[in-house]
Each structure stands twice: as C-alpha cells, then as structure tokens.
Amino acid sequence: NNLLLRKDVCSWSTGMQLRFNISQLEEWLRGKNLQQSGAAQMLELLIQAAQLLQLKKKTLEDAEAICSMCTLLTTQQIVKILNLYTPVNEFEERVTVAFIRDIQTHLQERNDPPQLLLDFKHMFPVLFPFNPSSITMDSIHIPASLNLEFLHKV
Secondary structure, three states: OHHHHOHHHOOHHHHHHHHHHHHHHHHHHHHOOOHHHOHHHHHHHHHHHHHHHHOOOOOHHHHHHHHHHOOOOOHHHHHHHHHHOOOOOOOOOOOOHHHHHHHHHHHOOOOOOOOOOOOOOOOOOOOOOOOOOOOOHHHOOOOHHHOOOOOOOO
C-alpha cells in the first residue's frame, strides 16, 4: 500500500531493494519447506510491483511488456504507481502522460475490481506437523522449585 500512496518509494532503486528482499523471503520459505503455505503466492503481487518499478517506461513495446507482466496488479494500481514514479538520479526520467495513456489503452478491456489498496490483514494458515514425544507422562518429574503444587499426577 505504501507503493500506492507514497511518491518517495516509487523509484527504480526501491524496486531493486524490494526484489532483493522478496528473494530473501522466498529463500527462507524454501529453507523452512513452506512453499505450499500460500505465502509465496501472496508475494507475487509485490514482485510484479517491484518489476514494474524496474522496467523501462518509454516506448510502446515497454507498455506492452508492462501489461503482459503485471497480470495481478489492477489497471488502477499500475497507473497509480506510474504516476507516482519518481526518478532518484539524472539517468532516470519521469513517466510521460502519453505512456500512461498507452498503458490505459492496452488495459481497458480488463475487468478489474475498483479497489486501489490491498487488504494487508490477509492471513493464511500454516500447518506444523505433530511429532509425538517418546517420553511418557508418568516418567516426568516436576521440580519443587517451579512452585507448581497445583499439578498432581493421576
């Protein structure tokens, strides 16, 4: 949502930083064997936004590339990010109004939902395997120093 609201974070360098951080998260998910948890799919929208910030934004071919790559972003989100795009050095240029119109023309047949911001409270379940202990309950000794007198073996 910050990409859709803050001009200072819509730049090429932010796109690079986001993509690096997302790749670190993807690596962590693979390391923890959580690829099937749904978290990687939730990152796909952010990946497309980061790639949008990194792509060239000048020619008709660039517009077509953006439209074919940004399938999860709505037209409204793409246009908003392009409008907020702010060059951070002299080698970058602002996105022209004509380029944004080209994007809108390419995407006009999309049937996107009207919302701009994302639901950031989305939660997805994570399943942890149950590994029963080999220690039986009657073999456990509870030290008196824990002050758990209310616990009694039955």
